[in-house]
Amino acid sequence: MLDPRLHTAWLVNAASGAAAATVRAPMARPRGSASARGQLIVTDLEVVTVTHDTAILTWTTRRRDRSGTLRPAASDTEVRLTPADSPAAPVTRFYDPRRTAHHYAEIRGLEPGRRYRFTACxxxxxxxxxxxxVTRRPGTPEVTGVVRTAPPPPGRLLRTIALTNDLHWGEDRSGLIVAGLPPGLRHDDGHYPQVMTDALLHDLRRPERAVDHLVxxxxxxxxxxxxxxxxxxxxxxxxxxxxRDYLACRGNHDVARGREDHWGWAFHARRRLTCHEFGGLRLIGLDTTRHRGAGGTISATQLAHLREVLAAAPDRPTLIFGHHPVTRYAALSNPGGPGFVLDRASGHALHACYRTSPGVFLHHSGHTHRNRMSRPDSGRVEFLEVAAVKEYPGGYALLRIYERGYTVHFHRIAAAAALAWTDRTRRQYFGLQPDHALGSLVDRNHQVSHDFSGVIARR
Structure with missing residues (x-):
């Protein structure tokens, strides 16, 4: 008999695919995206990040060659912007004359809590x-041409943590599911995970990111x-x-296929949690991997250790991270279905731990290669899936901790080589990658109230 949970997952994923296919059906081309040969096509606009004072937009430019095939076409990068309540026309707030096909515009100095009208061109x-x-649904900033900055939580900024996952160092083909299908994409030199990882680490050192720790x-x-x-x-x-500066946990791809546990020798042994404290902030890493298979679990010994650690200081602000998503919502909404995420027994055990540990505020995971703020099965802990570094949408989430709350903002890796690969891999999975992986604006940008007054700012 078909598992009703799996049946529900199929229905959810089929509906998502149908919606995406509908968007891709033939339609009247929007004004400004002329398709005649030789004319510039400016498309794939995405309002990736909106913080209290910054908005980051990306898009691509192409032209059709003699055969009618779309090819990258270099052009300038401009964003015009004005307060939405102003009758004045938008003025140029960002301009880069350098010619490129992959555009990245970061507009800083916006006022918190204000709506802005914008035009990217x-x-x-x-x-x-x-x-x-995901970007054509009603109400998205890409459709309305309006973004709104939200005031940050009250109090001082205490720590900034970069949340990342799915680097896949050593992979040589992106977009495979099973047995070489779909065909997948190769980088020109075959080293795209290295390109993306190097660009990520460079991004995190930018002064405006000011990252204290990398997870x-x-x-x-x-x-x-x-x-x-x-x-x-x-x-x-x-x-x-x-x-100290970076922390890591194991994913299913890190599990050795032979007897030698190379990842364990370099980082830490299997089925063990790690716990670090930084100025009153606790970060706990879980090993959710099985010896074989894509799904996840947590051993009884590791769960017992987690209960012990949390019980020792239940109110201490705590970020927990593990590779596999935890919630029932994650199980039913990801394309792999319930068998792809953490098993139900382990998920129930984690929720039970968190209910008696009010200091736990966020559980970060990867594995699904998408941005998704997941509903908890019970309680108030946020369960956050962050998209992969190694492919579209190609980025990381910045968790900024203030005295009275935290913000999450997803950032696309800004290096030119990274943007080019990100644009190429948006075509993965028969063109459905954006609808699966990008997530809504709220999935990528939101804030939550929490008491961090006991956390010491890093100097």
């Missing part, structure tokens, strides 16, 4: 959303080989100190 042609439901929630490697583990460990060690 290249060579004078207005950018429009791509044929994806990598699994799948650091493609298959856990000695070479892959050594490569990613060396690259992360160039960026910072393990256990």
């Amino acid at each position: 290249s060579d004078g042609v207005r950018a429009v959303a791509g044929r994806t439901w 990598v929630a699994g799948d650091l490697t493609d298959s856990g080989t000695a070479d892959q583990v050594a490569g990613i460990r060396a690259r992360l060690d160039d960026w910072g100190i393990h256990g």
Whole structure:
């Protein structure tokens, strides 16, 4: 008999696919996206990030060649903007004359709590959303041309943590599901995980990001080989100190296929949690992997250790991270179904732990390669899935902790090579990758109240 949960998952995913297919059906082309040969097509507009004082937009420009095939076309980058309550026309707030096909505009100095009208364009042609439901649904900023900044939580900024996952160091083909299908995409030099990881780490050192700690929630490697583990460990060690500047947990791709646990030798042994404290803030990493298979579990010994750690200081502000998503919502809404995420027994056990530990405020996971703020099965802990570093939408979430709350903002990796690969991999899975992976504006940008007054700011 068909498991009703799996049946529900199929219905949810089929509906999502149908919606995406509807968006891609033939339609009248928007003004400003002319398709005649040689004319500039400015599309795939995405309002990726909106903070209290910044908005980040990306888009692409293409032209049709003699055969009618769309090719990247270099052009300038401009964003015009004005307060939404102003009768004045938008004025240029960002302009980059450098010619590129992959556009990234970061507009700073906005007022918190204000709505703005904007227009993004290249060579004078207005950018429009791509044929994806996630940016074409009613009310999205890509459709309305309006963004709203939200005031940050009260109090001082205490810590900034980058939440990342799914680097897949050593992978040579992106977009595979099983047995070489779909065909997948290759980078020109075959090293796109290295390109994306290097660009990520460079991004995190930008002064405006001001990252204190980096969390990598699994799948650091493609298959856990000695070479892959050594490569990613060396690259992360160039960026910072393990256990202080960056923390990591194991993902299913990090589980060795042979007897040697190379990942364990480089980082920490299987089925063990890690716990670090930084100025009154506690970060706990879980190993949710099985010896085989894509789904996740937590051993009884590890659960007992977690209960012990949380019980010792239940009110201490605590971020927990593990590779596999936890909630029933995550199980039913991801394309892999319930068998792809953490098993129900482990999920119930985590929820029970969190109900008696009011200091736990967020559980971060990866694995699904999407941005999704998941509803908890019970309680108030936020369960957050963050999209993959190694492919579209190609980025990381910044968790900023203030005295009276925290914000989450997803950032696309800004390096030119990273933007080019991100644009290429948006075509994965028969063009459905954006609808699966990008997430809504709220999934990518939101804030939550919480008491962090006992946390010490990093100097």
